[in-house]
Amino acid sequence: MPTETFRNLPDEKRQKFIEIAIDEFSTHDYESASVSQIVARAGIAKGSLYQYFTDKRDLHLYLLDLAAKKKAEYMAEIDLTNPDMNIFVMLRMLCRALLQFQIQSPKLAMIGNRAIYGDSPLPSEIVNQAAIETRQFFKGLVEKGKNRGEIHSKVDADTAAFLITAALKELTPYLTNQRQSEADVKNRVNADLGPRAALAFEQVISIIENGMSTHSPQKKD
Amino acid sequence: MPTETFRNLPDEKRQKFIEIAIDEFSTHDYESASVSQIVARAGIAKGSLYQYFTDKRDLHLYLLDLAAKKKAEYMAEIDLTNPDMNIFVMLRMLCRALLQFQIQSPKLAMIGNRAIYGDSPLPSEIVNQAAIETRQFFKGLVEKGKNRGEIHSKVDADTAAFLITAALKELTPYLTNQRQSEADVKNRVNADLGPRAALAFEQVISIIENGMSTHSPQKKD
Amino acid sequence: MPTETFRNLPDEKRQKFIEIAIDEFSTHDYESASVSQIVARAGIAKGSLYQYFTDKRDLHLYLLDLAAKKKAEYMAEIDLTNPDMNIFVMLRMLCRALLQFQIQSPKLAMIGNRAIYGDSPLPSEIVNQAAIETRQFFKGLVEKGKNRGEIHSKVDADTAAFLITAALKELTPYLTNQRQSEADVKNRVNADLGPRAALAFEQVISIIENGMSTHSPQKKD
Amino acid sequence: MPTETFRNLPDEKRQKFIEIAIDEFSTHDYESASVSQIVARAGIAKGSLYQYFTDKRDLHLYLLDLAAKKKAEYMAEIDLTNPDMNIFVMLRMLCRALLQFQIQSPKLAMIGNRAIYGDSPLPSEIVNQAAIETRQFFKGLVEKGKNRGEIHSKVDADTAAFLITAALKELTPYLTNQRQSEADVKNRVNADLGPRAALAFEQVISIIENGMSTHSPQKKD
DNA sequence: AATGAATGAGCTTTCATTCAT
DNA sequence: TATGAATGAAAGCTCATTCAT
Numbered sequence: 001m002p003t004e005t006f007r008n009l010p011d012e013k014r015q016k017f018i019e020i021a022i023d024e025f026s027t028h029d030y031e032s033a034s035v036s037q038i039v040a041r042a043g044i045a046k047g048s049l050y051q052y053f054t055d056k057r058d059l060h061l062y063l064l065d066l067a068a069k070k071k072a073e074y075m076a077e078i079d080l081t082n083p084d085m086n087i088f089v090m091l092r093m094l095c096r097a098l099l100q101f102q103i104q105s106p107k108l109a110m111i112g113n114r115a116i117y118g119d120s121p122l123p124s125e126i127v128n129q130a131a132i133e134t135r136q137f138f139k140g141l142v143e144k145g146k147n148r149g150e151i152h153s154k155v156d157a158d159t160a161a162f163l164i165t166a167a168l169k170e171l172t173p174y175l176t177n178q179r180q181s182e183a184d185v186k187n188r189v190n191a192d193l194g195p196r197a198a199l200a201f202e203q204v205i206s207i208i209e210n211g212m213s214t215h216s217p218q219k220k221d
Numbered sequence: 222m223p224t225e226t227f228r229n230l231p232d233e234k235r236q237k238f239i240e241i242a243i244d245e246f247s248t249h250d251y252e253s254a255s256v257s258q259i260v261a262r263a264g265i266a267k268g269s270l271y272q273y274f275t276d277k278r279d280l281h282l283y284l285l286d287l288a289a290k291k292k293a294e295y296m297a298e299i300d301l302t303n304p305d306m307n308i309f310v311m312l313r314m315l316c317r318a319l320l321q322f323q324i325q326s327p328k329l330a331m332i333g334n335r336a337i338y339g340d341s342p343l344p345s346e347i348v349n350q351a352a353i354e355t356r357q358f359f360k361g362l363v364e365k366g367k368n369r370g371e372i373h374s375k376v377d378a379d380t381a382a383f384l385i386t387a388a389l390k391e392l393t394p395y396l397t398n399q400r401q402s403e404a405d406v407k408n409r410v411n412a413d414l415g416p417r418a419a420l421a422f423e424q425v426i427s428i429i430e431n432g433m434s435t436h437s438p439q440k441k442d
Numbered sequence: 443m444p445t446e447t448f449r450n451l452p453d454e455k456r457q458k459f460i461e462i463a464i465d466e467f468s469t470h471d472y473e474s475a476s477v478s479q480i481v482a483r484a485g486i487a488k489g490s491l492y493q494y495f496t497d498k499r500d501l502h503l504y505l506l507d508l509a510a511k512k513k514a515e516y517m518a519e520i521d522l523t524n525p526d527m528n529i530f531v532m533l534r535m536l537c538r539a540l541l542q543f544q545i546q547s548p549k550l551a552m553i554g555n556r557a558i559y560g561d562s563p564l565p566s567e568i569v570n571q572a573a574i575e576t577r578q579f580f581k582g583l584v585e586k587g588k589n590r591g592e593i594h595s596k597v598d599a600d601t602a603a604f605l606i607t608a609a610l611k612e613l614t615p616y617l618t619n620q621r622q623s624e625a626d627v628k629n630r631v632n633a634d635l636g637p638r639a640a641l642a643f644e645q646v647i648s649i650i651e652n653g654m655s656t657h658s659p660q661k662k663d
Numbered sequence: 664m665p666t667e668t669f670r671n672l673p674d675e676k677r678q679k680f681i682e683i684a685i686d687e688f689s690t691h692d693y694e695s696a697s698v699s700q701i702v703a704r705a706g707i708a709k710g711s712l713y714q715y716f717t718d719k720r721d722l723h724l725y726l727l728d729l730a731a732k733k734k735a736e737y738m739a740e741i742d743l744t745n746p747d748m749n750i751f752v753m754l755r756m757l758c759r760a761l762l763q764f765q766i767q768s769p770k771l772a773m774i775g776n777r778a779i780y781g782d783s784p785l786p787s788e789i790v791n792q793a794a795i796e797t798r799q800f801f802k803g804l805v806e807k808g809k810n811r812g813e814i815h816s817k818v819d820a821d822t823a824a825f826l827i828t829a830a831l832k833e834l835t836p837y838l839t840n841q842r843q844s845e846a847d848v849k850n851r852v853n854a855d856l857g858p859r860a861a862l863a864f865e866q867v868i869s870i871i872e873n874g875m876s877t878h879s880p881q882k883k884d
Numbered sequence: 885a886a887t888g889a890a891t892g893a894g895c896t897t898t899c900a901t902t903c904a905t
Numbered sequence: 906t907a908t909g910a911a912t913g914a915a916a917g918c919t920c921a922t923t924c925a926t
Contacts, residue, residue: 005906029250035900045908047903056900116394159424166391167384173337174383203380211432226889256917266891268919277917447910471692477896487912492897558836601866608833609826615779616825645822653874668885698921708887710924719921 002062006052017042017052018066025063026107029114033060064115067108074101075137087145088209094141095168098134099201102172113169135161142212151212160212167204175200223283227273238263238273239287246284247328250335256280285336288329295322296358308366309430315362316389319355320422323393334390356382363433372433381433388425396421444504448494459484459494460508467505468549471556477501506557509550516543517579529587530651536583537610540576541643544614555611577603584654593654602654609646617642665725669715680705680715681729688726689770692777696723727778730771737764738800750808751872757804758831761797762864765835776832798824805875814875823875830867838863 006014020042025033035056039046053059074097080090102109116131138161145151151160175197227235241262246254256277260267274280295318301311323330359382366372372381396418448456462483467475477498481488495501516539522532544551580603587593593602617639669677683705688696698719702709716722737760743753765772779794801824808814814823838860 029253031253032250034898036898046901046910047908048906050901051906155428156420156424159421160428162391162395162421163388163425163428166388166395169391170383170387174387199377200380200383203377204384207376207381207384207432208428209432211428211430229889255915257915267917268892269890271918272889450910471695474692474694476894478894488896488914489898489912490910493910498896597870598862598866601863602870604833604837604863605830605867605870608837609829612825612829612832616829641819642822642825645819646826649818649823649826649871649874651874653870653872671885697919699919709889709922710887711885713922714885714887 001058001065002052009052013044017044018063021059022063022066022107022111025060025114026110030056030060035059063108063111067105067112070105070108071098071101071112071134074098080141087141087148087150088213090141091138091145091164091209092205094138095164095205096201098168099171099197102168103175103197106172109172131165135165137161138164145212149214152214155212160208164208167208171197171200171204222279222286223273230273234265238265239284242280243284243287243328243332246281246335247331251277251281254281284329284332288326288333291326291329292319292322292333292355295319301362308362308369308371309434311362312359312366312385312430313426315359316385316426317422319389320392320418323389324396324418327393330393356386358382359385366433370435373435376433381429385429388429392418392421392425443500443507444494451494455486459486460505463501464505464508464549464553467502467556468552472498472502475502505550505553509547509554512547512550513540513543513554513576516540522583529583529590529592530655532583533580533587533606533651534647536580537606537647538643540610541613541639544610545617545639548614551614577607579603580606587654591656594656597654602650606650609650613639613642613646664721664728665715672715676707680707681726684722685726685729685770685774688723688777689773693719693723698722726771726774730768730775733768733771734761734764734775734797737761743804750804750811750813751876753804754801754808754827754872755868757801758827758868759864761831762834762860765831766838766860769835772835794828798828800824801827808875812877815877818875823871827871830871834860834863834867 009017017038021038024038024041028034033056035049036046039049049059053062075094078090078093078097080094135158139157142151142155142157142160146153146155146157230238238259242259245259245262249255254277256270257267260270270280274283296315299311299314299318301315356379360378363372363376363378363381367374367376367378451459459480463480466480466483470476475498477491478488481491491501495504517536520532520535520539522536577600581599584593584597584599584602588595588597588599672680680701684701687701687704691697696719698712699709702712712722716725738757741753741756741760743757775794798821802820805814805818805820805823809816809818809820
């Protein structure tokens with residue numbers, strides 16, 4: 001995690017650095033992400049980076065933390081306290097929030113995804129933390145739905161949570177270009193993603209909802 | 222693609238090499254996968270590798286091809302010609318085949334997955350080929366199901382196919398350890414995966430099926 | 443061209459490096475000149491060279507530039523502004539200057555010569571620049587001589603310039619050892635070259651002069 | 664020098680090999696000329712080359728020998744036995760023969776030239792042999808000219824011979840492209856060299872002749 | 885006689901990190 | 906605090922040569 005020195009940096013300088021670091025780690029493996037490239041593009045001295053972070057690993061950890069925090073922001077906007085709200089409405093809102101995170105911060109989201117597939121030297125627990133947390137969140141919702149009789153009792157909450165998060169995770173690469181290459185990330189035009197994303201989102205969610213609901217699924221819509 | 226020299230290698234030597242190469246590329250990005258490591262572990266001279274493959278990229282391509290062929294083997298075992306077979310039975314069989322591929326050849330499957338997320342120097346078309354092909358396959362099935370009236374007409378075949386493949390793709394990392402690190406792959410005990418996988422598989426498939434079926438979903442089971 | 447880092451090097455260290463690099467590129471083709479050899483002999487880390495120059499090509503370019511500058515120094519000493527000076531006196535002075543360059547900086551001169559014969563990755567224009575420039579210079583002189591009536595009107599200025607430069611270029615290898623191998627360059631004893639060079643120089647220049655002059659050639663001397 | 668095995672090779676196979684080897688050594692330094700490239704292009708086994716020649720050095724030596732023999736062929740065509748022939752006519756014929764060698768066998772000529780500048784591991788004596796021999800030949804002619812009173816007595820025969828050979832050696836690169844790169848050699852169109860070469864040749868020879876003659880030089884032509 | 889697989893040293897270049905200034 | 910020069914290990918790849926077949 002970054003030093004005091006890093007936190008005291010002028011906002012602009014710090015932000016520029018973060019942006020460039022995110023760009024590097026979102027387009028490269030942990031191992032092939034290049035500290036040299038980052039400092040070169042950021043226009044700072046190599047030694048400086050090592051005054052902000054203890055090493056490459058530390059920087060990576062920080063970016064993962066950033067990703068987790070950003071994701072949390074999106075989820076925090078959803079109000080789940082209303083006890084009368086239908087469980088599927090909640091699910092929809094949550095999924096929409098997560099999808100928006102992925103669409104609006106694709107590089108950060110990519111860093112998170114890479115961490116799961118990648119070979120970063122981070123302790124597994126940390127890397128899995130975010131993924132597990134999100135699943136736990138959905139699991140809780142599903143269980144609540146089962147208790148309320150809105151979700152069929154035979155549905156396994158763990159599995160349902162897995163399915164939802166898996167679908168969300170894959171949805172962004174699928175929508176963008178079926179492939180998350182550097183160029184794709186760069187050229188992604190958020191604007192025109194909207195409608196496609198919305199359509200696909202509705203379909204995916206509908207299938208999952210119908211698959212879990214206690215009601216005859218195809219009536220709706 | 223490998224040279225004649227490689228194909229003429231003693232079976233044992235060639236297999237050992239392939240195994241080690243698969244291990245390297247399944248635990249590392251294309252960029253960070255190390256040719257030097259491979260030859261060191263395989264106990265062959267560096268120059269020898271370049272008599273088997275033109276370069277690192279060629280080796281990678283070969284492994285991807287291996288993965289595609291292995292996957293095709295699993296799918297080829299499914300007989301889809303029986304016109305009376307219920308569409309969901311077909312889907313189940315296909316999914317089971319793919320999951321078995323992932324569980325029994327997790328490293329090969331991982332290489333394929335990496336190619337999609339990663340920054341391999343392969344032409345996008347080739348990399349996407351496999352992913353798209355599999356999706357097209359499922360899309361065809363879904364459309365057939367719609368024509369037969371077994372799958373609800375409002376279901377978008379593309380999206381359904383995406384959901385199925387996404388779930389399958391993520392299922393293996395989820396079942397193994399939530400994280401596919403080198404150590405994880407090594408310690409994987411196939412035996413105890415069986416029951417867990419079977420259960421999760423049933424659940425996931427059920428949700429998806431119910432989500433798409435024209436019948437009231439929860440009657441079954 | 444070298445970085446600031448290189449220019450800021452302690453004089454002694456930089457000079458030692460330059461000398462060794464010149465030695466390597468004067469005794470080897472661009473392709474077979476070895477960066478590894480240079481850093482080994484210079485006693486610096488391999489990585490350091492790449493903080494001084496972007497790559498091997500850049501180092502080569504720098505050495506060619508050094509050669510050009512050194513050559514220019516020798517030629518700059520010649521004052522050609524005196525309009526009354528006989529054209530052959532001018533030619534003699536120029537040739538003498540160039541020969542001195544080759545004799546006193548044979549390795550640098552060799553690097554230049556290699557660039558013309560060799561397969562350096564430099565753009566042809568750049569490589570030919572120096573050779574052409576020198577010829578143009580002589581061509582101008584010859585034309586002036588023709589206008590003044592000192593050089594026979596039938597002499598082609600281009601060809602005459604070529605002949606002069608060719609003779610000069612070959613004169614050094616001829617004088618040193620008929621062969622410019624590493625050992626030869628090392629063992630070159632400047633002292634005893636002087637008289638031989640002077641004699642050969644006089645003879646060559648005489649023949650060329652007489653061959654071009656409007657006067658009966660053999661009267662002089 | 665090549666083995667019996669090489670000499671017994673089918674003509675076509677041997678000729679193809681020689682051609683390709685000449686091509687490689689004419690476009691590369693001794694060190695960077697690649698045995699691997701030669702065998703690959705010639706379509707023969709690597710081991711075969713080592714049954715024809717003891718090593719790379721031996722192959723190089725053979726090509727140099729070929730060059731020397733080819734050159735000798737051109738010179739052998741000149742009949743210098745006629746005692747009444749003017750010395751300058753002889754010189755012209757010889758020079759023309761050598762120039763033709765360079766123009767018609769530029770790659771072979773290039774190999775010879777490279778040997779002088781290059782760092783081949785050949786004994787200096789051998790490499791210099793050809794150059795010295797040619798010069799000795801011209802030296803003899805010049806001395807005969809002096810004895811006959813056709814060449815001015817003050818002309819040093821060694822130097823004159825050097826000047827002639829230097830001019831000839833440089834003439835080909837000068838005429839072709841001022842630079843003897845691989846592409847240049849390949850694209851060289853012999854046909855259109857003829858007239859240019861003839862003109863330049865005449866001029867160069869004239870200057871040298873006039874420079875050495877006992878007669879007032881500019882009368883002629 | 886011909887083959888071509890095997891070899892390991894060598895190449896140029898990039899890397900993360902240290903440390904004196 | 907910021908700097909950036911120095912480092913040597915490691916990367917992918919080519920090389921001339923050997924030798925069992």
